Amino acid sequence: MDGQNGGYRPRTAGERTGSAANGDQGVRDWQKNTWFGPAPVNSNPFDEPEDAPELKAIRSENVNEHIGDFWNSPVQGPQDTGSYRQNTQAGSVVKPVRTKTKVTGKKNSHPLRVLLLIAVFVTAVILVLRFAVFSVKEIRVIGNKSIPAAEIIRVSGIHLGDSIFTLNEKKVEEHITSDYRLLFVYMDREMPGTVTLSVAEREPRCWLTYCGIMYVMDKNRMVLYESENPDERPIDLVEVKGLEVRSNTMVGQYVNLGNEQQKSIFRELFQEMKVLSCIDKIADADISNINSILLATRYGFTVALGDANNIHAKLRSMLLVQDKLVELGYSAGTINVTNPEKPMFIPE
Template sequence: MHRRVLTLLIIIALLSSLAYAVANSGYFRIRDVKVAGNKEVPTAEIIKLCGVKVGDLIFRVDKKDIIARLKSNSYIKSVNVNVKMPDELILRVYERVPVGLVPYYGSYLKIDDDGIVLEEGKAKGSNLPVLYGVELGQWSLGHRLKPKDEDLFKQALMVLKAINDTHMNGVIEGVEINGSELIMKALPDIKVKVGQAGDFEYKLNFLKLILKDIKDKGYSSGTVDLSVANPTFSPSS
């Protein structure tokens, strides 16, 4: 009986030693960290932020910790972490897409279509439309802005998203919350009354045709009203 127990203990000790040796061998050490899906955040920055280094044991990868680390970057919305045995780590990131700029004491807050603040900086070199008329309180990176007029702010975000989706960045230079309505500013000097109805993407695609017609007729300033059933254009006098 004692001999069997001793034999079993010896086998367990040998297997444990073997498992430890294999686990700590170079075979299970990370040789490559791959990143996919990123556009705004550089690959090198993501690898550094994730906290995993080449040479680390793959068994010690903590997926929850990696996700928490990466989501501390305001641009990263979510992450999938895939451990590919025996030595590869794959990080697929899903980024927040910037859609507009909100003026803030001489600088601008870059936001996504959820109103999340991605960064603070200058507007120079950006073709994102500026959202005017937002009354701001306190804000912080990676968190949603909390304006006084929530309903109009939500509609403005939908307009900014539609501008991005219809590739009209650079054509629409700004969106203004003016009282109870939204007004877009199109180049060169065209004001566009948006209205509060939905389907902003349809309106913007229709606006493309209107702006082309305005340009073909030689007008450079005036007002387009998209808030009515049959949109109109009134040239500046």
């Protein structure tokens, strides 16, 4: 061990670590000036070893203050991102460069805000028009005779304050016709808030007796009322005979017939009577034989119509002949209009 302090001194080139007899080689180049032994104590970490004084000579005294050309030199290579403004003059202070960033959220929110405001405005206008301007304020009823208008309005389902645009005419018709006494004609809207309901009341046109019950019907066989009192038979209505009634019928229902041809004859006969305004001149109609339909007038004449062909012309011919016969003083007999162009009269 070399040295009196127990340390090691550095070996110089040419010294060997062992004897030549042991085959030791000399100190290699990378082993030169190598310190062996414990690290020095109580030493300045910025001081260079005694064997490299040239490093200490060139060390800057301002290394901790970041003053000097090194710290003010521009960044080279890939570190130059353009985010900082560099100044190469000595003693200048480096200031960061602020880049403008686009704020897209606010700009994009403006169209959405405008659209939202427009939607709110349009909704408010629609609500005002629906509930304040174009709402039902008046309901008129035309065509009714015995049924009060207030009852028809109640049945229709229309209420004051309803939107005039949302009224469904089909549903209004269903509501009105649910009352068997009423027929729906049309519904009219008059802006901004008036609704007109046109209806027709079913009128009694004829009657028949089935199982001791009298059924009063309209021209479509709808039963309007019934009675078991024979003294209540309406003298101003046509009594229908010979119909093949299939079952008992209730008020508000159609008389159920078993003969389809009788249904067709009944409908056409009373339709033509209404057109010619002669229902009040006919006392009864016998449809028991569909090929030989017979009528009895209130003047005492019997009318032979034949089949159901050309009923309109036959009824018209019968009316002309009867008026002429009454004028001539006849009060009974048979008027044959099976050929309406050549009527025949057979007196009694």
